[in-house]
Amino acid sequence: xxxxxxxxxxxxxxxxxxxxxxxxxxxxxxxxxxxxxxxxxxxxxxxxxxxxxxxxxxxxxxxxxxxxxxxxxxxxxxxxxxxxxxxxxxxxxxxxxxxxxxxxxxxxxxxxxxxxxxxxxxxxxxxxxxxxxxxxxxxxxxxxxxxxxxxxxxxxxxxxxxxxxxxxxxxxxxxxxxxxxxxxxxxxxxxxxxxxxxxxxxxxxxxxxxxxxxxxxxxxxxxxxxxxxxxxxxxxxxxxxxxxxxxxxxxxxxxxxxxxxxxxxxxxxxxxxxxxxxxxxxxxxxxxxxxxxxxxxxxxxxxxxxxxxxxxxxxxxxxxxxxxxxxxxxxxxxxxxxxxxxxxxxxxxxxxxxxxxxxxxxxxxxxxxxxxxxxxxxxxxxxxxxxxxxxxxxxxxxxxxxxxxxxxxxxxxxxxxxxxxxxxxxxxxxxxxxxxxxxxxxxxxxxxxxxxxxxxxxxxxxxxxxxxxxxxxxxxxxxxxxxx
Numbered sequence: 001x002x003x004x005x006x007x008x009x010x011x012x013x014x015x016x017x018x019x020x021x022x023x024x025x026x027x028x029x030x031x032x033x034x035x036x037x038x039x040x041x042x043x044x045x046x047x048x049x050x051x052x053x054x055x056x057x058x059x060x061x062x063x064x065x066x067x068x069x070x071x072x073x074x075x076x077x078x079x080x081x082x083x084x085x086x087x088x089x090x091x092x093x094x095x096x097x098x099x100x101x102x103x104x105x106x107x108x109x110x111x112x113x114x115x116x117x118x119x120x121x122x123x124x125x126x127x128x129x130x131x132x133x134x135x136x137x138x139x140x141x142x143x144x145x146x147x148x149x150x151x152x153x154x155x156x157x158x159x160x161x162x163x164x165x166x167x168x169x170x171x172x173x174x175x176x177x178x179x180x181x182x183x184x185x186x187x188x189x190x191x192x193x194x195x196x197x198x199x200x201x202x203x204x205x206x207x208x209x210x211x212x213x214x215x216x217x218x219x220x221x222x223x224x225x226x227x228x229x230x231x232x233x234x235x236x237x238x239x240x241x242x243x244x245x246x247x248x249x250x251x252x253x254x255x256x257x258x259x260x261x262x263x264x265x266x267x268x269x270x271x272x273x274x275x276x277x278x279x280x281x282x283x284x285x286x287x288x289x290x291x292x293x294x295x296x297x298x299x300x301x302x303x304x305x306x307x308x309x310x311x312x313x314x315x316x317x318x319x320x321x322x323x324x325x326x327x328x329x330x331x332x333x334x335x336x337x338x339x340x341x342x343x344x345x346x347x348x349x350x351x352x353x354x355x356x357x358x359x360x361x362x363x364x365x366x367x368x369x370x371x372x373x374x375x376x377x378x379x380x381x382x383x384x385x386x387x388x389x390x391x392x393x394x395x396x397x398x399x400x401x402x403x404x405x406x407x408x409x410x411x412x413x414x415x416x417x418x419x420x421x422x423x424x425x426x427x428x429x430x431x432x433x434x435x436x437x438x439x440x441x442x443x444x445x446x447x448x449x450x451x452x453x454x455x456x457x458x459x460x461x462x463x464x465x466x467x468x469x470x471x472x473x474x475x476x477x478x479x480x481x482x483x484x
Contacts, residue, residue, distance in 0.1 A: 008126065103395060340455065381409065
């Protein structure tokens, strides 16, 4: 589902050539003006990209989405009005630099905009884009439709060496602002230098935050907004209407283009250099690991992690002072190889006999078995191995990997898409799917005892729900027809 919401007052509606709405109400309290916008139903694996722009006023702003599961803030100009770190209390959303990612279907959501200014917002433009994440787009090369004239060319390579490779956003923005304002070459150069400073985001140590760029342009009297287009053709429509476009383009050719997530769960002492506060310890560990582990470990990689774009999760559940065999082996003291597939398949690090179903060592292992067996039963592969990666405190898997050992009838990318669509792999959902809280009672109090001997998978002597894949396999077989 793709949608773009545009809201403005009369001034901005005349300024911006695309269709607008004026359906917004501001309420003011002590120099802060607040407005709520109800979003339509938002599917999982979508991005929500907001922007706010206002001219003729000194202002800053923040965004927050409210869902049934909690609130999640995205603060784009934090240094102007004190420190406002992103707060993530919603299991449905993950905040990123410019946007939120949805991890599951959201039926009811409100986007709350706070504008810090003395008078009620006017001459403003508010835009919110919603579109799928990582949706493959086939698009022909853009056709040039007109003549570009009176645009002062600005090369980011003329800036000082330490930043010249990082300032493509403010440099391209400077050309657009200069064109709109009709500036001379000397004036354009001055604007460029100011925009470099204004576009710098202290929180992420980067110049590429688009909400920040939109704000920076507004300080020169230029209104703008972020629109997340799925293809080049839809962006061209803005140009046809006379709307200048500055854009970021992702190219994907079936090859890795970025490192999405790095997860490190590491044991540590209860006190580090006199620090005992849990959050301070985690921040210290995070900084040290990025500098002394992540950067050296990825030094020889062609694709490197980016502190601005790569999710870097370190001990997401908090302190980790108990580890090793004491923390990993479970009550049985055995390795996971005894509980699963012997030496036949790859394994995680923690045994799950003796652990309760809230631990993904156990519940997600059942789910992975369920998914892999369903794929084989649906005749989408003769052999399947499913790997799931979780971060404690993050509901959905941060990684899903399917290996069919060259036996698959559709691509592994398509298989992954089917898994995301037809399997809810959150721990709570897995527990509900397999009735894991009531399974011990159903089996006469012997569930844990029986699975602790002879393994948890392929048991014909036990009626285990993750072995029953008839219905799910039929769903996969039907859904896979679009890829065949």
